[in-house]
Amino acid sequence: MKNRSRAAAGEKDRRFVWHPFTQMRDWVREEQPVIQAARGCWLEDTNGRRYLDGVSSLWVNIHGHRKREIDRAIVRQLGKVAHSTLLGLGGAPSAELAERLVRIAPSGIEKVFFSDDGSTAVEVALKLAFQYWQNRGGRWRGKRKFVRLPNAYHGDTLGAVSVGGIGLFHKVYGPLLFRTVEGPSFYCYRCPLGKRRASCGRECLSALARLLERRGKEIAALIIEPLVQAAGGMIVAPDGHLAAIAELCRAHDVLLIADEVATGFGRTGTIFACEREGVTPDLLAVAKGITGGYLPLAATLATRRIHDGFLAPFRLKKTFFHGHSYTGNALACAAALANLDLFEKERVLERVQPKIALLARLLRRIALLPHVGDVRQCGFMAGIELVRSRRTKREYAYAARVGHRVCMRARDHGVMIRPLGDVIVILPPLSISRRELEFLCGVVERCIREETE
Numbered sequence: 001m002k003n004r005s006r007a008a009a010g011e012k013d014r015r016f017v018w019h020p021f022t023q024m025r026d027w028v029r030e031e032q033p034v035i036q037a038a039r040g041c042w043l044e045d046t047n048g049r050r051y052l053d054g055v056s057s058l059w060v061n062i063h064g065h066r067k068r069e070i071d072r073a074i075v076r077q078l079g080k081v082a083h084s085t086l087l088g089l090g091g092a093p094s095a096e097l098a099e100r101l102v103r104i105a106p107s108g109i110e111k112v113f114f115s116d117d118g119s120t121a122v123e124v125a126l127k128l129a130f131q132y133w134q135n136r137g138g139r140w141r142g143k144r145k146f147v148r149l150p151n152a153y154h155g156d157t158l159g160a161v162s163v164g165g166i167g168l169f170h171k172v173y174g175p176l177l178f179r180t181v182e183g184p185s186f187y188c189y190r191c192p193l194g195k196r197r198a199s200c201g202r203e204c205l206s207a208l209a210r211l212l213e214r215r216g217k218e219i220a221a222l223i224i225e226p227l228v229q230a231a232g233g234m235i236v237a238p239d240g241h242l243a244a245i246a247e248l249c250r251a252h253d254v255l256l257i258a259d260e261v262a263t264g265f266g267r268t269g270t271i272f273a274c275e276r277e278g279v280t281p282d283l284l285a286v287a288k289g290i291t292g293g294y295l296p297l298a299a300t301l302a303t304r305r306i307h308d309g310f311l312a313p314f315r316l317k318k319t320f321f322h323g324h325s326y327t328g329n330a331l332a333c334a335a336a337l338a339n340l341d342l343f344e345k346e347r348v349l350e351r352v353q354p355k356i357a358l359l360a361r362l363l364r365r366i367a368l369l370p371h372v373g374d375v376r377q378c379g380f381m382a383g384i385e386l387v388r389s390r391r392t393k394r395e396y397a398y399a400a401r402v403g404h405r406v407c408m409r410a411r412d413h414g415v416m417i418r419p420l421g422d423v424i425v426i427l428p429p430l431s432i433s434r435r436e437l438e439f440l441c442g443v444v445e446r447c448i449r450e451e452t453e
């Protein structure tokens with residue numbers, strides 16, 4: 001009976017579920033792992049096979065699965081109320097969480113607008129930035145455009161796609177998107193200006209300075225993933241890049257939107273990536289790790305200046321007319337509070353530092369493999385770019401799916417990872433043990449070698 005119901009889960013999945021970012025024609029042809037349980041950094045499928053969760057269940061998990069403190073916080077909250085609306089009412093867990101978020105955010109951030117996932121947090125940031133200038137009126141109303149960066153990823157809703165820079169995901173929707181201005185790339189391995197990081201004069205920043213000089217009057221905001229463009233291929237910015245961009249934005253009255261959906265909550269080794277370069281953005285989007293990987297929740301954090309730009313007599317209609325049904329959900333906020341408690345109680349940031357150094361050492365070995373073109377790491381986010389030729393940086397054919405093949409092979413060795421094209425991603429829960437991290441990198445090294453020889 002039990003086996004029948006297990007087989008049935010896989011069968012039902014193939015018959016009824018349309019998976020994200022998945023060519024379903026291929027999906028339904030083979031049996032796929034169906035996860036039924038998890039503990040710590042390990043996932044278990046319906047056949048009882050275990051896999052190390054090497055990408056934190058798509059970059060969300062922080063302290064592992066079935067973390068007692070978060071489990072309990074959710075159960076405790078269930079005994080009070082699961083959900084009540086923030087439209088016209090306060091909520092105890094969301095109020096508490098808002099205060100905690102402001103306390104850990106860069107100084108100057110004072111207000112929290114809740115939503116449900118990274119994409120909506122970005123939509124909110126874009127609409128706030130746009131309306132902020134409209135509310136100000138006069139010549140400021142001409143500030144309507146957004147600067148987006150090549151290889152950026154900010155989510156899959158249409159506003160977020162408009163400021164995205166990944167052709168494969170975004171190009172087809174072109175006719176539906178609003179107009180943006182493209183800023184300079186910081187993908188140094190493939191620098192569009194043909195420079196090398198070690199010897200360049202940061203010509204990309206001068207290009208941005210010229211752009212803002214020329215068109216600042218029509219630009220509402222620049223949106224950036226601070227320190228790391230995650231979905232773009234774990235592209236790590238040079239030191240000081242974010243601070244320099246923040247400075248340019250300030251100088252030209254262009255708002256800075258920091259999308260920390262991937263980098264937030266300890267991923268880069270500090271609670272927020274902005275902290276590393278002493279940057280306070282005008283708007284800060286967070287999601288993924290906010291609940292420790294348990295429940296959907298997101299927030300757009302704002303400075304007082306942005307918030308106060310919406311204060312006006314009721315009749316002037318400067319209100320922010322935006323909100324979602326589950327905004328500030330009590331269960332999700334309870335999970336988020338437990339997540340933040342764990343950061344303190346278990347000194348997570350302190351304890352992850354030696355593991356970040358260990359990851360760097362393990363990556364150095366992987367970097368020696370003949371088809372590894374570039375290895376990029378920032379904290380506990382890492383990308384390994386596979387190339388056909390190291391010398392010319394020539395890519396593999398799209399249809400060869402080399403990255404995918406490496407990850408499928410890793411499953412046979414008990415490691416669950418998911419690539420970004422031909423970039424192999426290593427992004428484990430911050431709670432991973434040293435032994436597990438060594439195992440993860442060992443399997444990745446072996447699978448890259450076997451698939452690219």
Ligand SMILES: *Cc1c(COP(=O)(O)O)cnc(C)c1O
Pocket residue numbers: 117118119120122153154155156225230231259260261262263287288
């Ligand atoms: C994942 C991601 C998003 C989108 O978040 P969802 O919760 O998937 O909607 C936005 N920005 C960045 C930087 C992300 O990594």
